[in-house]
Amino acid sequence: MGLTRCLALAEGLALRPPAHRVSPRARWMWMAGEVVYLAVIIVGGLIVGEFWNWLGDRMWIVYGLAAAQAIAVFVSPFVRFHVHRWEVTDTAAYTQAGLWSITRQIAPLSRIQTVNVDEGAISRLFKLASVTITTASSVADIEISGLDRDVAAALASELTVKADLESGDGT
Amino acid sequence: MSEPPVSGPAVGEQPWQRLDRRMLIVEPIRAIKDFFPLIIAAFLFGRSDFSDLPWQLLVAVFPIGWGLLRFWATRFRISEGRLELQTGLLNRQRRSTSLDRIRTVDFTASPLHRVLGLTSVKMGTGISSVGDGDLVLDGLAKERAEQMRSELLAGPSAQEIEETAGSDLGQAPRTGEIVAQLDPKWAKYGPLTTTGLVAPLSLIGFLIYLGSEFGSSADFTKYRLDSLAIGLIAFISVVLFFVLAIVVPIAGYLVANWGFRLTREPAAWSVSRGLFTTRRTHLDRERVAGVSIGEELPLRLAGGARLSAISTGINLLSDDSSVLLPAASRGVVDKAAAEVLGVQSPVSAQLRKHGSAAATRRWTRALIPVLGLAVAAGVATWLGYLPTWLLLALPVLLVLAAVVAWDRVRMLGHLLTESHLVFRSGSLSCDREILRTDQIIGWNFTSNPFQRRVGLANLVATTAGGSQSITAIDIPLEAAVAVANEAVPGLASQFLAEPTITKTT
Numbered sequence: 040m041g042l043t044r045c046l047a048l049a050e051g052l053a054l055r056p057p058a059h060r061v062s063p064r065a066r067w068m069w070m071a072g073e074v075v076y077l078a079v080i081i082v083g084g085l086i087v088g089e090f091w092n093w094l095g096d097r098m099w100i101v102y103g104l105a106a107a108q109a110i111a112v113f114v115s116p117f118v119r120f121h122v123h124r125w126e127v128t129d130t131a132a133y134t135q136a137g138l139w140s141i142t143r144q145i146a147p148l149s150r151i152q153t154v155n156v157d158e159g160a161i162s163r164l165f166k167l168a169s170v171t172i173t174t175a176s177s178v179a180d181i182e183i184s185g186l187d188r189d190v191a192a193a194l195a196s197e198l199t200v201k202a203d204l205e206s207g208d209g210t
Numbered sequence: 211m212s213e214p215p216v217s218g219p220a221v222g223e224q225p226w227q228r229l230d231r232r233m234l235i236v237e238p239i240r241a242i243k244d245f246f247p248l249i250i251a252a253f254l255f256g257r258s259d260f261s262d263l264p265w266q267l268l269v270a271v272f273p274i275g276w277g278l279l280r281f282w283a284t285r286f287r288i289s290e291g292r293l294e295l296q297t298g299l300l301n302r303q304r305r306s307t308s309l310d311r312i313r314t315v316d317f318t319a320s321p322l323h324r325v326l327g328l329t330s331v332k333m334g335t336g337i338s339s340v341g342d343g344d345l346v347l348d349g350l351a352k353e354r355a356e357q358m359r360s361e362l363l364a365g366p367s368a369q370e371i372e373e374t375a376g377s378d379l380g381q382a383p384r385t386g387e388i389v390a391q392l393d394p395k396w397a398k399y400g401p402l403t404t405t406g407l408v409a410p411l412s413l414i415g416f417l418i419y420l421g422s423e424f425g426s427s428a429d430f431t432k433y434r435l436d437s438l439a440i441g442l443i444a445f446i447s448v449v450l451f452f453v454l455a456i457v458v459p460i461a462g463y464l465v466a467n468w469g470f471r472l473t474r475e476p477a478a479w480s481v482s483r484g485l486f487t488t489r490r491t492h493l494d495r496e497r498v499a500g501v502s503i504g505e506e507l508p509l510r511l512a513g514g515a516r517l518s519a520i521s522t523g524i525n526l527l528s529d530d531s532s533v534l535l536p537a538a539s540r541g542v543v544d545k546a547a548a549e550v551l552g553v554q555s556p557v558s559a560q561l562r563k564h565g566s567a568a569a570t571r572r573w574t575r576a577l578i579p580v581l582g583l584a585v586a587a588g589v590a591t592w593l594g595y596l597p598t599w600l601l602l603a604l605p606v607l608l609v610l611a612a613v614v615a616w617d618r619v620r621m622l623g624h625l626l627t628e629s630h631l632v633f634r635s636g637s638l639s640c641d642r643e644i645l646r647t648d649q650i651i652g653w654n655f656t657s658n659p660f661q662r663r664v665g666l667a668n669l670v671a672t673t674a675g676g677s678q679s680i681t682a683i684d685i686p687l688e689a690a691v692a693v694a695n696e697a698v699p700g701l702a703s704q705f706l707a708e709p710t711i712t713k714t715t
């Protein structure tokens with residue numbers, strides 16, 4: 040104990056990944072999202088470059104962006120599926136998410152302020168939903184996206200029950 | 211389960227109150243100030259024969275009426291543990307907040323308020339969304355405001371603050387114990403804080419712009435600039451620089467912090483300051499989750515530092531009310547920080563370093579942009595886009611970057627004490643952030659591929675107060691997990707990897 044009490048334990052400590060993967064359909068949801076983005080680049084590029092003719096002979100900018108995004112369509116969904124994981128215990132929620140930069144978040148259930156279930160337009164197509172947990176800190180909001188709709192609903196009610204077990208205003 | 215109906219007259223309902231009547235003087239004056247451009251325009255562009263004088267008078271009278279109406283439209287009450295505030299002429303706003311959510315009470319009095327014995331009262335709640343949580347009662351009598359504060363920040367202070375009626379608003383009540391007060395010598399730190407440095411830097415930028423305007427034309431005769439004129443310009447620039455860099459920040463420091471006093475009251479920390487507009491902030495002591503010691507490089511070199519509170523109820527953007535000490539000598543800041551925290555060790559103890567990988571990242575991140583710039587500038591010069599003498603700036607930039615990198619390595623560190631978590635990072639802007647471990651409400655571990663390759667991560671401890679989090683940059687992953695595991699018992703421990711798994715990876 041004392042000032043340097045974390046010294047002794049520092050050796051070999053690591054977090055394991057959260058227990059559960061998100062729904063396999065999340066890959067197709069993310070892919071659909073990337074395709075929409077690709078379409079935006081192509082249509083926007085054509086309008087700016089061909090229709091308004093702002094780019095002149097620099098249309099390769101549009102083609103380059105579109106090619107990069109086309110690669111993202113086939114890479115990012117699978118990387119995301121590999122990375123995105125979640126777990127809820129009796130006292131805490133633990134998630135892992137990201138693509139380039141990977142973030143692991145741990146939040147104690149006793150500090151939960153709200154639990155939201157969101158179904159976006161694209162995620163509805165794949166019968167998916169996301170669960171968002173907010174705490175009193177704006178940087179501690181946890182979002183688990185790409186969950187099966189039923190899993191999300193069950194998780195939300197489970198979290199609500201567990202969060203209510205402990206009192207306090209979450210600050 | 212039968213609950214009383216939400217609507218309908220409740221038993222203990224209190225009558226609505228208005229702001230102090232003296233606001234009937236303040237509001238029209240303020241309204242005229244707000245509408246001043248319009249009034250001026252009306253008289254400037256009016257016909258000279260005064261034929262549209264009625265219109266001009268209407269433009270002048272309208273703001274006064276507007277101000278008066280604003281007074282009548284505002285009412286508030288404290289009822290059943292809630293503070294309710296109703297404002298607005300056209301867009302009626304009705305806001306209410308639970309009294310036990312009020313964490314800070316701020317008194318601000320402009321010179322006009324002070325003459326009339328009034329003060330504006332701002333109440334900060336713990337709501338994290340920016341600007342939403344604050345309730346402002348602009349214009350209560352000083353005594354009424356004091357009384358209200360003791361009702362709001364309930365605690366043993368309620369009875370003790372009685373003798374405040376006679377004291378000036380700028381001074382704390384005599385019941386408190388003074389932790390620190392202004393030493394006019396601190397004004398020398400004014401030019402060294404980040405805000406103090408902005409003005410002279412912008413002047414330098416302007417002069418460089420001016421120089422490039424003249425320089426690029428390379429034809430001084432065109433501007434008929436003889437040596438006398440150039441000398442005059444140089445002289446004026448030096449004087450202007452001196453005024454902007456030294457005189458203005460020192461004067462600004464003294465105006466903002468005149469009569470500064472940090473006081474320990476039974477239930478709150480109270481900070482009062484200001485020469486013309488006086489301001490007194492009360493921080494609920496229970497809600498002070500930690501402190502942040504600002505030690506930006508120039509201030510640090512001069513032996514100074516700043517102190518602010520990490521406290522719930524203070525909005526993200528208006529961090530003015532979190533100031534515990536303005537730029538002051540390091541010894542005073544450390545003493546006050548230890549006083550506010552209740553312990554000494556998080557303030558003065560040596561921090562644990564983040565190791566060589568983190569140090570390497572400080573150096574690469576500082577030097578690579580400069581080297582990139584050097585290459586770009588070299589090519590541009592070779593192609594004739596830039597004058598050759600500009601290349602002389604590159605070694606200077608390189609030295610500056612190296613100094614900053616060296617200092618960033620030196621300052622980077624973390625520490626976990628019995629009760630507090632300490633993170634420090636930065637150089638030109640550098641903060642030693644100290645957070646009570648029981649105020650941590652979550653952990654974020656973030657790492658990009660570069661960091662993962664060398665086993666580093668950014669560790670974010672989230673909290674409800676201040677800027678909502680403190681961050682340790684490039685902390686070794688093992689140390690990050692150890693800190694999280696130790697600081698909040700039983701939270702991260704359930705997600706630790708089995709020792710066998712760690713060996714295989």
